[in-house]
Amino acid sequence: MIGIVVDENGWGSVPGLASPMAVRKVLDDFKDNLSIIDGMQRTTALIDARSNSEDVGHHTIRVEVWIAKTSESLIYRMLVLNTGQVPWNLKQQLEVVYAPLVNTIASKVKFTRLLTGSDRRWKGGEFKTDSLIESYIAFGLRRTEIDTQENLADEFSRLDVADALTGRKYDQYFYRVVQMLVDFDIALSRLNEVVDPQTANPDDGDDGVEKPQRGRQMNRGRNIFDSQAARVGFIVACAVSILGRIGMDKDNEDSEKNCAALEDKCSNLIAEMAKKNEDELNKFIALDVLSEKLSKRPSSAVGRWERNYFESAFKILIEEEFSVPSLEPCWRA
Known part of the structure; x- marks a missing residue:
């Protein structure tokens, strides 16, 4: 099954797709947003x-097309189709709809720059696209412990992400x-x-590979969010x-509030930071x-410890409504 994200004009033409040629035209018009959401092994x-x-190429095969207005619809459909099967891990599944998902994030968030491949992070507001995919998963699961090398497509994970998708929590809040993360990063x-x-020193830019913070030089404000x-x-913490x-x-009314x-408290903090000299x-x-x-972190399970540590640190910032004399109380979490 092929998934495709179309714009409003493309969506308006969907009811008239009565022939294979009409469907092919839509696929051709939006080929940059195509994804295989089911049947990857068969493909x-x-x-x-x-x-x-070469004779195989002359055979006729049946291809189903799932047309959606948002990448979230494709991801939900993907999860439903793969339920009960021997699954890929959740990160692999999301990478199938990678381009539409990144396009959606890019259209809704004002980054300084989106980084791909070997791009290095030099400034605040620059983020790797693959790190955003993991953040997407973390938001739906509401936990930092995400081992993307292991199989995360268990039923509970599927249900948690599906719930966030059907409740439009990604669209409303993610x-x-x-x-907020981008704006705070720029301020820092x-x-x-x-x-x-x-x-600049070539070693100063971040290559996007997650490393323990003790292996980094922490002398720039940007270094905080260099870390995944x-x-x-x-x-x-925000989720x-x-x-x-x-x-x-929480119900939608409380979540929106x-x-x-x-957003308001974070914006106030950023405004106060802008007034400060070096x-x-x-x-x-x-x-x-x-x-x-x-530097005093434990020698084992470093990644897990750092993620839990930063969640606790930013939880303090949120509990204090972003009104702190410095970030020291957060770092002492």
Whole structure:
């Protein structure tokens, strides 16, 4: 089954798709937003068979097309179709709808720059697209412990993500939380900002590979969200505050109220940070305290510890309504 995300004009033409040629035209018009949402193994088998025999390419096959207005609809359909089967892990499944999902995030969040491939992060507001996919999962599951190398497509994970999709929680809140993350990251990055990447030390830019914070130099404000652990910690802390914990979901009215309050308080903090000079900003961010705390982390389960640590740190910031004299109380979580 092929999934496709269309715009309003394309959606208006859907009722008139009465012939295979009409469907093919839509597929051709939106080919950049095509995804295989079911039948990946069969597709791989067909490709292998055709490579062994050109005659296979002359056979007629049935292809179903699922046309949607949002990438969330494709992801929900993908989860439903794969229920009860031997599944891929959840990250692999989301990567199938990678392009439409990233396009949706890019259209709803104002990044400084979206990074792909070998791009390096030099400034606040720059994020790798694959890190956003993991953040997407973390938001739906409302937990930081996501082992993307293991099979996360268990029934509970499916239900949790499906619930977030059907309740339109991604559309209503996820993108707003990511925007808060981007804006906060930009504000933090004013401290010792890399002005010209062309003349900077090549080792200073972040390559997007998750490494323990102790292996990084923590001398720039940007270094905080260089870490995927910090990014996921912020996303999950906000998600729990807005939506409640899994099994203790808040109603839409409370969630909207909480999200609006977070946006307002975060915006106020960013405005206050903008007024600070370099020395004041340095004292406020308290990188020395954070570095010391991270240097004393346990030697085992480092990734899990860092994610839980940053979730706790940002939970304090949220509980204090972003009104703190410095980030030191957060880093001492």
